[in-house]
Amino acid sequence: MTDSDPGDPLLEWNRLNKENAEHGFVSGLFQSMSETSPLVEKFSMWLLAGTGATAALLITQIESVLPYLSESGFKICLIVLVLSALLGFIAKYYSLRCEIQTKVQSKFMELVKPVLDKHEKDEDRIKEYAKQKGVTLQTDIDLSRIMNEFSRPFPFWVKWLISRKIQKTSGDRQAGFHIAVKAYMSQIRWTFFQALLFIAFILTATWYANAI
Structure with a gap:
């Protein structure tokens, strides 16, 4: 068997090791x-x-402010202030979404790692024993069975969402982090617009004050 033989277990092991390391860096x-x-x-x-x-200051001091800004x-x-506040709430929503997804992903990896480590050790021992017995076993983890068990206590519409999400992100090992990063980028975008509107308020107030 040569180094270029695609059936060489060593080559497959090397490929998986590199792939896991690369995905680890990306994560x-x-x-x-x-x-x-x-x-x-x-x-x-x-x-x-x-x-x-x-x-609040503008509203409570409306009589004092009107002579300097005019009614319009x-x-x-x-x-402009209300719009800025609205964008701030939208940015907060994406901030929460990013934080929740990041914590869920981190906690999931923390809890699953020892389970996978134990599975790999047991899998090697089982395969070795099965080889001695001349038995062929399927030791791969069945993700569909895991998700079916996980979604069992949820209502039907949540099950449908979970199933739809699994189909959409099938094979994507970074799917969980993609959700967090997309939320993070949306948070930055809405925060930027929020800041622009606050600056627009300052400029507008200054312009109207100077126009009088």
């Missing part, structure tokens, strides 16, 4: 990126708090 990159989500959330919440405080300027500034 690490995804997870490290998602870990910065709380920092973006802090900035977004700071903007949201500032937006709320500013809106006051309305426009308030609308």
